[in-house]
Amino acid sequence: MKFGIVTFPGSNCDYDAFHAITEMLGEDAVYLWHKDHDLQGSDVIILPGGFSYGDYLRPGAIARFSPIMQEVAAHAKAGGPVLGVCNGFQIACEAGLLPGALMRNANLQFVSAEVRVRIEKSDTMFTNLYERGEVLRIPVAHGDGRYVASAEVLDELEAEGRVIFRYADANGTLSADANPNGSERNIAGIISDGGNVLGLMPHPERACSPLLGSNDGVRLFESILSRVAA
């Protein structure tokens, strides 16, 4: 399977995603240049983390106008898998691929830490190798990760089972202390109504090696493989 990783000016987790795919999964990956209009036959698109366009205006607001985003949107519309991580989640929200927005962290500070997230739904394209209720150890690193949406949108997301990850403690209990950025309802990741676009603030590509502290992120990529290959 081929993963296409978009490099926007200022992307800096494209390299990490590339290595997670090629080294840990042994799958193909290509970098897709933001000025191009060619997904190079990629089956899965990754919008990586970083600071596209320096976060100027607001995170993701300029990147959504990059030429390649037209093809990414078309790929998503056709049901193709799109994974937006951190800045990629912000871009996906700005591009209208996912509802809601990511605002400055509640304490107004950048947060870099290993956090715990609870799997809320395991019958998705991205989480089918996890158990519902399972708690993952996974790094976050962001200044604008506080997920917000209107009460109606949040209720709709909950009702449709589209909240996929929530910040929790090691026992899986939701609490304000476990929430690193003040996200509403401890939301760490959501999925599109079609179930093929996932956005999350934590970095699964940084949790792919026991040497670096956690390989809890590997199954996210493997889940995509198992579903898309099936």
Next chain:
Amino acid sequence: MSEVTPRPGDPTITSALVAEHGLTKEEYERLIGMLGRAPTFTELGIVSALWSEHCSYKHSRPVLKTLPTTASYVLQGPGENAGVISIGDGLAVAFKIESHNHPSAVEPYQGAATGVGGILRDVFTMGARPIAMLNSLRFGSLDDSRVRYLFSGVVKGIGDYGNCVGIPTVAGEIVFDSAYENNPLVNAMCVGLMHEEDLIRAKAEGVGNPIMAVGARTGRDGIHGASFASEDLSAASDAKRPRIQVGDPFTEKLLLEASLELIKSGHIVAIQDMGAAGLTSSSAEMAERGDVGVTIDVTKVPTRESGMTPYEVLLSESQERMLVVARKGHEEEVRAILRKWDLTAAVIGEVIAELVYRVTEGERVVAEFPGSRLVTDCPTYSPDAREAPAIRDLRAADASVVPERAEEKDPAWTLEQLLSAPTIASKAWAYRQYDSTVRTNTVMGPGGDAAVLRVRGTNKAIAVKTDGNGRYVYLDPRVGGRIAVAEAARNVACTGARPMAITNCLNFGNPTRPEVFYQFREAVAGMAEACRALGTPVTGGNVSLYNESPSGAVYPTPVIGMVGLIDDLSHITRASFQRDGDTILLLGEMGGELGGSEYLATIHGEVIGAPPRCDVGREKAVIDALLEAIRSGVVSSAHDCSDGGLAVALAECCIGDRDCESGAEIDLSNYSSFSDRAILFGESQGRIVVSSSAPKRVLEIAQRMGVPCAQIGLVHRHSESLEITLPTGSMRSPLSWLSQAYHSTIPTVMARTPEHATFDELAPVAAH
């Protein structure tokens, strides 16, 4: 030679103008002698920058020459943008540390951010991809609201810049001491990785090759930043805020990618950051290294404001700019690479055979210096050096007679006080604001003895750390200099790494004062002794003098940035106790020295006594024994004893890592020749707390290598306290208390900082 004509509108050169440019009468006469005529205003500006302390090292160079700089694996020593060492497998590590103290004292956010940007560029211009950032920070007491403003601004500046460029900030140290009240120290270090064949030097070559300005446009910011960094801070310093550069990490990220692509492409022969003194120093230094002449036309430099004079273009310190010598005929290829990254490249001059440094404004020659004398003719000074008698008296004072406070009856109280001293307490408040895991190489991030990064594609890792104890250097600069190097070496060794080489940042006061120059000379001599004994040459660094404010000089603070190599990933060792039932050993000798300790400073407010002895031969033996034990697979954890002594080191092994807490039971009753407090809180050097499930093997290795080693206790994973038996008493500290003291202090203090600093907190330094 060409005829140089003053530019219409330029000020007349007067003695007042010369003085304003920081040149002494003798230096000005030397300039006239070199030119054979009076300088133009533009020439005066150029010389003012290049002969500033910051660019010329005029007071430090003769002393720096005494440092060892060679080893078989050193590919590039001092004199380039960064030092480079080989780590085998065709790979090399480039690294360098630099100060941004003066700008940070006046504008902490931009001062620190541009410090990070500058050191990043120094590393990637060698052809290396930056893989890690470190920083060494010194501030006054956190009780002061302006210090909290400086601290939070510096931390945010470091984080925002490094995070955006996408380089993990993995290690460092932060010390709070009133000696740094009005003059914080902000030293940033960058480490990069490259293939040996990609090494490129900043040496102009090839007559006829075009010189190109690459990256951001030139503006009026930062003019005379180098000169500003070469004088004492004063009440007038705030008025020089316009001399402080403004950083844009987004442009830096693009420039990083474009520069590495340029170097790989083979279209260029040399590249250098336009850092301190901007275009002037980068072009003059590249010409000097290549032994060629250069000519530059300032009207061809892309500017962001109109009407800039040659003087302004040459001295601007606008950030995120590079000077490149391209291969003739490859200009379009260079432009195409820059265009891909939405950056520009403009030909602004060329390499010429005539040995001159020439600047034109269109047809008019506005500055011209013969040969490379602009760089080489800078005077050097060897000022008087004399120890201040007051400091000699402080050192002679007997630290052991300081009476104990009543509360110290229970050493658990003292231990908690020390763990909650901001210098010792956890710095997670700061490093949680730094992305430490991007690029997915960070095996051990901030908070341990040193950071460890894997080297992709090999079974190796590198360990990196910065260290420096200004209080020791203040009390005894020779010994303090030795300790700075030895402690950095011990820190990387605790992770399983062999210490390889250092970069240093020497932060001192005004060198024209004999007591300051004495500290500088002696500290460097101590560093040299330790570097020789430990086999860790100096590959470069930075000198920051004039760290003085109206309240006096900072502690003399040499900061060492150490790089170590771990040959096998299985040798990576952590500081925290790992396994229940492990035996705890003290590798090295119990010394009972209290002089210069954090204990005396925090508990008694005293800075007295001789700092701990530092026998560099013993330091080497301790490190060798530790590494031998680690490689034999018998070490579960290793942690250096430093600030706060053995008790603090043990507590850190218990509660330093919140995900891996352990209790311990320690018996130190054998050491009855020392007082309880000297055993617990003395900072004798060359000591490492090791835990092992095969203590006999550790003892055996230590004995074979002639290093004292003793079993002092057991790890109790499920116990909830640290218990220590002493010759005349005992103590018991619940882990929850220790953890609270260690982890909550800085967040609690910083919660007092208002979200937006008030006018009072932003008031000029002189008001404090």
